[in-house]
Amino acid sequence: MGQTDPVADVPGGEVRRAYELVFPGMTEGGPDVVRVTVTDRTGPGGHPVYEDVTGIIQAEISEQSEVRVLATGAGQEPAHGVTARLLSG
Secondary structure, three states: OOOOOEEOOOOOEEEEEEEEEEEEEEEEEEEEEEEEEEEEOOOOOOEEEEOOOOOOEEEEEOOOOOOEEEEEOOOOOOOOEEEEEEOOO
């Protein structure tokens, strides 16, 4: 697994590795940023899969913070050019 810092979703809650995914392009308030936490699954490249709180956004993130966004629904186009920022605990 990658060297990620643990963070808790809620104070006193379960501690899990987390990243912020930064999607390319600008929205009115700046870049689109989504927080994801590690799951117990691995992606097609063998790296851990992370997901947002809804489970809709899922991404495989390598030890070098390389991101592969995974399609979670029919007809969904995975985003390209997404970067990952490590969250510290």
